[in-house]
Amino acid sequence: MQPEHTDAIAGDAGPGAPESVTPHRAPARSWSARMQGLGPIAGLVLLCIAGTALNSSFADLSNIMNVLTRTSFIGIISVGMCFVIISGGIDLSVGSMVALIAGSMILIMNGLVAAVASPVWVIVLGMAFALTLGALLGLAHGVLITRGRIEPFIVTLGTLGIFRAVLTYLANGGAITLDNKLSDVYSPVYYGSLLGIPIPVWVFVAIALFGGLLLNRTTFGRYVQAIGSNEQVARYAAVNVDTTVTLTYVFLGVCVGIATVLYVPRLGSASPTTGLLWELEAIAAVIVGGTALKGGAGTITGTVVGAILLSVIGNILNLTSIISVYLNAAVQGAVIIVVAFLQRRRS
Amino acid sequence: MMKCSIRNLAAGVATVAALGLATGAAAQDKVTLGVSIPTATHSFTAGIVWWSNQAKKDLEKAHPGLKVIVKTSSGAPQQANQLQDLLTVDKINALVIMPFESASLTQPVAQLKKKGVYVTVVDRGLTDTSAQDAYVAGDNKAFGRLAAQYMAKTLNGKGQIVALRGIPTTLDNERMNAFAAVIKKYPGIKILDAKYANWNRDDAFKVMQDYLTRFKHIDAVWAADDDMTYGVLKAIKQSGRTDIKEVFGGAGAKGMVKMIMDGSNPLIKADVSYSPKFIYDAIKLTAEARLKGQRLPANTIIPSVLITKQNAKEFYFPDSPF
Numbered sequence: 001m002q003p004e005h006t007d008a009i010a011g012d013a014g015p016g017a018p019e020s021v022t023p024h025r026a027p028a029r030s031w032s033a034r035m036q037g038l039g040p041i042a043g044l045v046l047l048c049i050a051g052t053a054l055n056s057s058f059a060d061l062s063n064i065m066n067v068l069t070r071t072s073f074i075g076i077i078s079v080g081m082c083f084v085i086i087s088g089g090i091d092l093s094v095g096s097m098v099a100l101i102a103g104s105m106i107l108i109m110n111g112l113v114a115a116v117a118s119p120v121w122v123i124v125l126g127m128a129f130a131l132t133l134g135a136l137l138g139l140a141h142g143v144l145i146t147r148g149r150i151e152p153f154i155v156t157l158g159t160l161g162i163f164r165a166v167l168t169y170l171a172n173g174g175a176i177t178l179d180n181k182l183s184d185v186y187s188p189v190y191y192g193s194l195l196g197i198p199i200p201v202w203v204f205v206a207i208a209l210f211g212g213l214l215l216n217r218t219t220f221g222r223y224v225q226a227i228g229s230n231e232q233v234a235r236y237a238a239v240n241v242d243t244t245v246t247l248t249y250v251f252l253g254v255c256v257g258i259a260t261v262l263y264v265p266r267l268g269s270a271s272p273t274t275g276l277l278w279e280l281e282a283i284a285a286v287i288v289g290g291t292a293l294k295g296g297a298g299t300i301t302g303t304v305v306g307a308i309l310l311s312v313i314g315n316i317l318n319l320t321s322i323i324s325v326y327l328n329a330a331v332q333g334a335v336i337i338v339v340a341f342l343q344r345r346r347s
Numbered sequence: 348m349m350k351c352s353i354r355n356l357a358a359g360v361a362t363v364a365a366l367g368l369a370t371g372a373a374a375q376d377k378v379t380l381g382v383s384i385p386t387a388t389h390s391f392t393a394g395i396v397w398w399s400n401q402a403k404k405d406l407e408k409a410h411p412g413l414k415v416i417v418k419t420s421s422g423a424p425q426q427a428n429q430l431q432d433l434l435t436v437d438k439i440n441a442l443v444i445m446p447f448e449s450a451s452l453t454q455p456v457a458q459l460k461k462k463g464v465y466v467t468v469v470d471r472g473l474t475d476t477s478a479q480d481a482y483v484a485g486d487n488k489a490f491g492r493l494a495a496q497y498m499a500k501t502l503n504g505k506g507q508i509v510a511l512r513g514i515p516t517t518l519d520n521e522r523m524n525a526f527a528a529v530i531k532k533y534p535g536i537k538i539l540d541a542k543y544a545n546w547n548r549d550d551a552f553k554v555m556q557d558y559l560t561r562f563k564h565i566d567a568v569w570a571a572d573d574d575m576t577y578g579v580l581k582a583i584k585q586s587g588r589t590d591i592k593e594v595f596g597g598a599g600a601k602g603m604v605k606m607i608m609d610g611s612n613p614l615i616k617a618d619v620s621y622s623p624k625f626i627y628d629a630i631k632l633t634a635e636a637r638l639k640g641q642r643l644p645a646n647t648i649i650p651s652v653l654i655t656k657q658n659a660k661e662f663y664f665p666d667s668p669f
Binding site: 055057060062063066070168171172173174175177191266267269271272273274276314315318319321325326328 | 387388389390392393394396397512515540541542543546547548549552553554556557558560561574577578581585602668669
C-alpha cells in the first residue's frame, strides 16, 4: 500500500485537492495485496480449527459467546486505537484510562444513589459521565499533542502514569466497589443478551460498523489516512491537521468510555489492576490486523479480527493442558509473530 | 507557634519517658525505626501501607521514645536510594524492610547493617541472610496446606478440583506444592488443572469461564487468593452451574471475611489468613525488642490460620483497604 500511496500523492497532489491524497484514488489493489489483507483471517480460521481439534467444547456456542464478549472491551478500544495509529499517533494510556473512568464512574453512581430515586437513572447518568470523561481525556491528549507539540508517545506515557495513580489514590490502594442494589440493576448490560447474543457483542459490532463507515466513507476518515501517510502533504492540501488529529484522540476516548460502561457491570469494581496492559493488547490487535505502526493505512476489519484472534489464543490455552502453563506467554508471542508474517507488506 | 509548642511538649514527654525507661533496664534511650515498603499498587500492598501507618500510630503513642518513619517506593532502585536517605537524613537505628526483590536489595541492606542499624526483613528473604538480624514472614506452605485439608474434609475425600494460581513466583510455587502434596493423599480427589490468573479479578473471571466450558463437572475451586475469588464467583454465577459446592480463596480480604461472617454466600465457607498485618507485627516486635535492647529470634513465622464462621470476627478489619 505504502509506495502506491506516495506515488499518487506525488503525482497529483495540489492545494485544494485533498481528495487526491486518499488511498481510494490510488491504483486498484493487486491480487497479492488483497491476499495479504486475508492474513489475519486465515490465521484466525487456522486457530479455530486447532482449537476445535484440541477440545470440541471450543466450538460450543456458549464458548464462542464467552470469547466474543470478553473481546468486546479490547475490540471497542482497538477500533478507536486504529484511527489514532492510522493518523500516525499512538495512545499508551487507554488501560489506565479504563481504570480511572471505571473508578470515578462507580464513585459518582454510589454518590447519586441517595439523591436520585430510580437506580436506572443513576446508571444512565453514570454512563453519560463515563462517555464525557472519556471524550474530555481524549481531548486533553489531542490538544497537548497538536497545540503543545509534544510527541504522542510522551503525552500518553505521562497520562498512563497519572490516570492509574489518581485511581489508586481514589481507591486508597484497594478496590472501589459498586453499590449492591445498583450492581443488580446494572449487571444485564454485561450479562444480558438480545436474540441470544450478549449485549457487549452487539455494541462491539455497532462500533466496528460505525468505525468502518467513518474510516472509509467520510471526509474525516480520508483525512486521517492522508495525515498518517504524509502529514506535510496533507497540510499543503488544506487538511486541518490539528483538528483531525485531536478528533481521533477524542473518538478513542469515547471508545474507552463505552468499553468501561460495559466493563463495570462485569465485576462491579475497579482496582489499581483494572485494565492493566490493555494498551498493549489494543495496539497489538490493531497491528496484527494489518495496520502499519507508522500510520497511513489500515482496516477496521483487520483490527476486529486481530482483537478476536488475541483472545482466542488465551481461550485455547485455557481449554487444554498440553502445554506447560509456564509457556503460555511464549505460545501467544509465537502466534502473534506468525500472523504478522502472514500479513506482511512487501516494501 | 502552636505547632512549635506541641513539639516542645512532645519532646519533654519523650525525655521524661526515656528517663523512666532508662531506670527500668539497660534500654536504648531512643529508637528511630525506618519502615521501607512497596507503594500501594493492589489491595494487598495497600494493606501493607495501611498497617504500617497503623503501627506507627499505635506504637508512637505507646512508646514516647520511639519514632517510626514509613517510606514507600515503587521499585527496587528507588528503595535502595531510600535506604541511604533513611540512614543519612533520618539517622535511623532500626529498620523494617519488605524488599522488592531479594537479590538487588541484599547489598544496600548489608551496608546499613554495617553502620549499626538493626535490620528486620519481612516476607521476602535476602539472598545473603547475614545482611539481616531477623526475618519475619507469613506461612505460604500453610496457605496451601490448610486450604487443601479443609477442602478434602468438606469433599469427604472425593471430588474434582480446579485451581487458579497467582503470578509465577517462588511464593506461588510454595503454596501450590503444599496444596498438591495434601491432595495427593486423597486418591479420590483430582486436581483437573491449575492455570495462572495473576492474582487479578479479570483474569480469574476468564480462566474460570474457560474451566466451566472445559469441565462439565467441578466440585470445588481453589482460587488461592481473595481477589481472584471475586472473578471466580462472577463466572460461576453467569454460567448458572450448580455442581460447584465450594470456592476457597486465600489471604483473608475483608470482603471475603465478611461473607464468611454473615454466611451470605453458600460457596464461601472458609478462608486462610495471610494478612498484610504481618508488617504491623514485624514493626511492633522490632520496636519493642529494641526499646528493651533485646534481639529478635532469627526467624519468626506469622502462622496462617483457617478462618471459619467461628473465628471470622478476629480477622475482620473494616477500616483496612484489604
